Amino acid sequence: MDVWPARAEAVRNAFMHAYSGYLEHAADHDELLPLSNGSVDNFNGWGLSVVEGLDTMWLMGFHDEFDDAVAFVANFTFALREDKYAPFFETVIRYLGGLLSAYSLSNDPLLLARADDLGTALLPAFSTDSGLPKYAVNTVNGKTANGWNAHTTLFAEGLSCQMEYKFLAFLTGRKEYYTKVEDIMELMYAMDLTATEGLFPTMFDSKNGTPATSQVSVGAFADSAYEYFLKQWLLTGQSDTKARDLYIRSANNIISTLLYLTPNRNLLYVTDAHMPHASPSHTFEHLSCFLSGVLALGANTVPAL
Template identity: 45%
Template sequence: MTILGDILRSNPAAKISTSLHRKGISIRHVAFALAFSISLWTIYYNYLRRSDELQLFPEEVFYYPPETPEVWSDRALQVKNAFLHAYHGYERYAFPRDELRPLTNESIDNFNGWGVTAVDSLDTMLLMGLQEEYKRALPMVQQSNFSLPQNLDVPFFETTIRYLGGLLSAYALTNDDTLRAKADVLGTLLSPVFNTTSGFPRFSVDTFSDYGGSHNSVGVLAEIASFQLEYAYLGKVTGKKEHVDHATAATRAFAKADLSLSGGMYPTRWDINIGVPVNLHMSTGALADSGHEYTLKQYLLTAKTDKANLEMYIRATTHIINNLLFISPQRQLLYVTDIMTWKDDVRISHQFEHLACFFPGLLALGVHTLPLDRLDTLGINVTDLFKDLPVKHRKAYEELAHFNLADLHLWAAQGIAQTCYLTYADQPTGLGPETVQMRSGGPFGEIPWMEAMQVWRKRGRKGSPPGVGDKRQWAGDHNATTAKERDIAANSRDYGVRNQDYYLRPEAVESFYILWRITGDVRWRHRGWAVFEAIERVAKTPSGYASVNKVNTLKPKLQDSMPSYFLAETLKYLYLLFTDEDPVPLDKWVFNTEAHPFPVFEWSASEKAAYGIP
C-alpha cells in the first residue's frame, strides 16, 4: 500500500484511475466515453459548419471590359484563321483519310475511312463563309458509298453524330439535294442496328453485308439515346417513315421504362433487348452525356411538340440538381458528379469530367426556350411526373418549390460553367484536364448544392447563390513534384487532377457560347477568349493542332492527334461566341451533340397520321 500510496500521490491520474476502478470503471471505459464525446462534437460541429462555410470566402467583383464590336470581330477572324490552319494541314497531309496526325503529318482512318474530318467540317466552313474549302470537300462526299470490307463493323453512335449529322446540317444550310440523298443512303445503311426488340440500337453495323453488327445485349446510354435528332430530321427531309420510326421507337422505349429506383433519371447502362436499365449509375459524363442532351433537343427540334421527351428532361434535371450537384469546401466550386447505388450502398465519386461541361449549356438552353415556372401551359403537370417515385425523391422535388425554377437552372448553369472555366484557368497551360477529383471535405464535409441553397435562402438570399459568384483562378504552386506537395496543392485548389490530358474538347466553350447568347453577359466571351489563346499558345503545330498531355505542369507534351470534333465543334463554338452575327439562333436551330445545327420543324397533320406521332 505504501508503494501504491506513493504512486497515487505522485500521479493524480493514477489516483483517479484507482477511484474509478473501485467503481467498476476502467480506463478503457473513460477512453471510449471521451472518444464518443469527441465524435458527437465533430458531427455537430461539421453539421453547423456547412452553413458557416458559405461565408468563408466573400464574393469578389470582377470587371469584364465590354470591348468594341471590332475587337470581337477580329477575334472571330482569328478563330477562322485557326480553322483554316487546321483544315489546310488536314487537306495537305491527310485528305481524304479520316484525321491528321499533327506531329508526324501522317493520316489515320479511325472512323471508317470516309474522310470524317472533311464531313464533320462542312457546316463549319459554311458558317465561316469558306466556300473554296467547302467546294473542294464536296467531290469526296459525293463519291462515298459508305461501305467497308466485309466483316468490319461501323460504330453507330460516332458515325451518326459525325457523318450523318454533318451531311444533314450541310444540307440544311445549302438545300443541296446531293447531300440529302447521301444522308438518306447512310441512314439506311446504318438501320440494321435497330433490329432489337426494344428499338434501341446496337453498338455497330456492317454496312457491307447489311448485318446488324455487335450482339452485345448491354448498351451505354450516350450511345443508345443520341440519334433521335438525326433520324427525325432525316425522316422529315426525305419523307420516309422508317427513319422517323427509329426515333419514335426509342422515345417510347424510354418513356415506358421503370425509373422509380433512379429518381426518374436515365441510368448509364441498359439492356437493349428488353429496354430496361441494368444499373443505378447516374451520370452526366462520358457514359451518359448526350443521352440527357437529346431529351430537351428532340422536344425543341420538333417545334416543342414531343411532350414525352420534355417530361424526361424535367425529371432528369430535377434529379441531377437535387442529387448530383455539390459545392467544394474551400473555394465553393459548383460541380456535377456521378452517383452509383448498389443495394443499400450509395457512392458519390466526386469526379468532375470535362465532358460534363456540356450540362450548363443544356440548362441554359432550357431556361431560354422553356417556361420552366409555367410548365402547365405546355400540358405538363409537374406533380404527376414524380408521383410514382419513392418518398425521398418526391420530397427532394418539393424542396425546389422554394425557388423560381428558371432562376435555379440558370444559377446551376452559371456556377458549373464557371468551375469548367476555372479548371482551365487554374492550370499553367490554361487548358482544362479531362478529369478532376473534387475535394469533398471529408466524411462530414460533403455539401450538396441544394442544401447550401436552402441555407442561403433562409439567410435572406444575401449575395450570389452558393457557387455562382465570381471566383479567382488558383494561385498555387505549379512546381509541385512530390506527392505531399501535390496533395497540398490539391487541397488549396479544391481538386486534384486525375487525367492530365486536354483532347481539344468543345464542351466548356459550348456552354460559354450558349450562356453568352441567352444572357448577353460578356464574361463568357472573355473566358472563351482565354481558352482560345491557350489553345493557340500550347496546342498549335506547323500543320494543325494537337491534343495536350500534362496540362497541369509547366512542361506539357503534345500528342499526335487532332480529332475531327475540334473543327466541327470547338472552333465552331468559339467562332459563334465571338461573332456578333447570329447565323443559327437558338430558338430556330438545334445543335446535335457534334455541333451540327438542324432547323426547327413541325410535323404536318398528314405526317403525324402516317408516322403515328401524337
C-alpha cells in the same frame, strides 16, 4: 474599339490553318496527326474531317472549300470490308449529323442523298428485341456487332440518334426513320425509374430494354442523351411534349441528386453515382461540361409549367 471582327478573323484563320494541314497531309483519311503529319482512320476511314467541317466552312464563308468538300462527299459509298463495323453512335453524330447540318445550311441535294444512303445503311443496328441499337453495323452487308459489354446499349448510344433520324424522316418522308428512334423515346418515357430516383441508368439490356446497371451520370455513357431530350423538343417547334417532359424530369433530378460543392472553395460540380442511395464518386469528368450549356438553353426555352 470593336475587337470582335479581328477575333472572328483569327478564328477563321485558325480553322483554315487546321483544314489546310489536313488536306495536305491526311486527305481521304479521317484525321490528321499534327505532330507527325500522319493520318489516322478512327471513324470508318471515309474522310471524317471533311464531313465534320462542312457546316463550319459554310458558316465561315469558305464556299470554294465547301464546294470541293461536297464533290468529295459525292463519291461516298460508305463501304467497309466484310470484317469491319461502323460504330453506330459515332457514325450517326459525326457523319449523319454532319451531312444533315450542311444540307440544312446549303440546301445542296447531294448532301441529303448521301445522308439518306447512310441512314438506310445504319438501320440494321435497330434489329434488337427492344429496338435499342447495337454497338456497330457493317454498312454493306448489314451485320451487327456488340461492343465491349455484350448485349447492352449505353444510354448515350440509344438516345443520341433521334435528332438526326427525325430530321432525316422529315426531309425524306420516310416514316421508318422516325419510328425506329421514337420507339426508343417511348421506351424511356414509360420506364420505371424508381430504383434510380428518377435518373436514367447509363446502360440498358439491348434485348429487353431494362436497366443493366445502377450507375447514373451525365458524363461518359450518358452525356448527349440529356442534350437530345431538350433539342428534340426544340427541333419539333416545341411540339414534342414527351421529349420536353423527359428533359424537365431529368434536369430536376440531376440538380437534386448529382450536383455537389467542393469542400474548400465551394465550386459547383456534377458527378456520377450508384443508386439507390446516391453514392457519388465525386469525379467531375470533361464529358459532363456540356451540362451548364444545356441547362442554360433549357432555362431560356422551356416555359414554367
